[in-house]
Amino acid sequence: MPAPAGRRPAHPPARSEIDEQTTLGHTYVRSLMRSQLRAALTALGALTLLVGPLPLLLALPAPEALVWTALGFGVYPVVWAVAHWYVRRAERNERDFTGLVER
Amino acid sequence: MNQTHAVAAVTAVVLATVLIGALGLRISRTTSDFYVASRTVRPGLNAAAISGEYLSAASFLGIAGLVLVQGPAMLWYPVGYTAGHLVLLVLVAAPLRRSGAYTLSDFAEARLESPQARRVASLFVVGIGWLYLLPQLQGAGLTLEILTGAPDWVGGLLVALVVTGTVAAGGMRSITFVQAFQYWLKLTALLVPALFLLAAWYGDGAPRARFDAPAVLRGHTVVEVADTVRIGLDDPLTVTVTGSVDSVAYTGRTVTLAPGTHHVRGGTTLSFAPGAELPARAAGGSDPSAGPSRWPAAATDTSCTPRTG
Numbered sequence: 427m428p429a430p431a432g433r434r435p436a437h438p439p440a441r442s443e444i445d446e447q448t449t450l451g452h453t454y455v456r457s458l459m460r461s462q463l464r465a466a467l468t469a470l471g472a473l474t475l476l477v478g479p480l481p482l483l484l485a486l487p488a489p490e491a492l493v494w495t496a497l498g499f500g501v502y503p504v505v506w507a508v509a510h511w512y513v514r515r516a517e518r519n520e521r522d523f524t525g526l527v528e529r
Numbered sequence: 530m531n532q533t534h535a536v537a538a539v540t541a542v543v544l545a546t547v548l549i550g551a552l553g554l555r556i557s558r559t560t561s562d563f564y565v566a567s568r569t570v571r572p573g574l575n576a577a578a579i580s581g582e583y584l585s586a587a588s589f590l591g592i593a594g595l596v597l598v599q600g601p602a603m604l605w606y607p608v609g610y611t612a613g614h615l616v617l618l619v620l621v622a623a624p625l626r627r628s629g630a631y632t633l634s635d636f637a638e639a640r641l642e643s644p645q646a647r648r649v650a651s652l653f654v655v656g657i658g659w660l661y662l663l664p665q666l667q668g669a670g671l672t673l674e675i676l677t678g679a680p681d682w683v684g685g686l687l688v689a690l691v692v693t694g695t696v697a698a699g700g701m702r703s704i705t706f707v708q709a710f711q712y713w714l715k716l717t718a719l720l721v722p723a724l725f726l727l728a729a730w731y732g733d734g735a736p737r738a739r740f741d742a743p744a745v746l747r748g749h750t751v752v753e754v755a756d757t758v759r760i761g762l763d764d765p766l767t768v769t770v771t772g773s774v775d776s777v778a779y780t781g782r783t784v785t786l787a788p789g790t791h792h793v794r795g796g797t798t799l800s801f802a803p804g805a806e807l808p809a810r811a812a813g814g815s816d817p818s819a820g821p822s823r824w825p826a827a828a829t830d831t832s833c834t835p836r837t838g
Contacts, residue, residue, distance in 0.1 A: 462627070466619045473615055477608070490601060497604035505611050509618055516623055 444527065458523045462516055469512040476504050535676035542714065543691055549710050550695035550703040564631035570705050578705045581712030583610060584719070585665055590672075744807040749800070757795040761811035762788050768805070772797025 443451035480501070484493055570578075588607060595603035621633070630636035633654055638647035666685035673684030695703050730736070754772075766786045770779040773794035774786070790811045793799070801807075 462623070466623070469619045470616065473612060477612055484602075493601045494604070497601060497608055501608045502611060505615050509615050512615075512619055512623075520627075 454523070454526065458519060461519045461522075465512055465515040465519060468515075469508050472508045472511075473505065476508070477501060532677055539673065539677065543687065545710065546691055546695070546707050549706045550691075550699050552699075552703070552706055560631070564701055570702070574705060574709050577712045578708035579614075581708035581710075581715065583614075584712060584715045585668075590668065746801050746803065746805050746807060748803055750805075752799045752801065754793050754797045754799065755795055758793050759790055759811040760793060760808040761790050762786055762808055764788060764806065766805065766808060767802065769800035770797065771800075 444454055445451070480496060484496065588610070592603060592606055595606065621636075624640070625633070625636045628636055628639050630639050634647045634651045637650035638644060640646075666688060669684035669688040670681040671684070673679050673687070674681045692704075695707055765788060767783060768786065769781060769783045771781050772779065774784070774797065775792050776794075
């Protein structure tokens, strides 16, 4: 419902800033997008750091059982944990944003 | 496998697929229904559906064969798929869902504000889908041919008809139900034989054979060499030969071949005693592309036909 003219609150809620596409509203959306991008890049970095060096490790003379364990079992919980962290982080970012906007 | 059983099993799976697809048919009415099942699919069901795609003919049949032939390093393939799913989640799935777009092309257009990007994305989606589809259809044809003796195009056509019908009629909801059903079916089909194999292996005293150990014939084995081949021997090999080895003709004589390269003429029959080591095909022979592959791999092509007696 539009606020009557002349009775705008001193600090309009973030939602109307976004709806009216003001610079401040733009900044709110921008900060959400940045935090989501940061979460994505962190997840990718974790994947690269945790799984990337594995070929080097397996290039060392290692028992075959280690190859089976690492590639057959070990990698999957790591990838799952990174994905789980990312989804939780992205949802928290959205909740924080909603909290900010619906304040 | 008994052909009647195979036909019955394939028919049962096809019927179940169509029935489960029809389950989604009644519900799919809106665009949102069609593309994202109106976001009503629970994560567990959705995970089963995505995993159903993951357990494709390639991973179902291909990885097992690759590990058998090349060793456990081939487990990098499934690791690659899994890491790929994470990259997909982070870079495509999450931003796509947040944008509210239904398809990759929608997302490309919305994000880059360019109809051109939409067209390029559509082309990529169709191209990648085609590359993914071809081996699946080939796998379907091959599997049905092996199981029932049907011509190799029947399997591909059957799969194409069932899947196209389900998607066209019921959209994402139908196909999610179908994929989830197939995931549990395929997982069962993988796990039950795997458990029986493990039990058999354990009952056999848990033998530990290395992948790079030379292949040894367990029984008396007769090999018909269809095409002329050069074999390399590290140790002397005693075989009974009917045909021509190193340009000397034999008729059922037992000879001991010295270490080195030997020339076996096409049409020759080699008879190995139990416990004999399978000779490797020599590099730089009449077929340079073949390389030093071992015969068990070559036994599937037409160059030689083993008969175990």
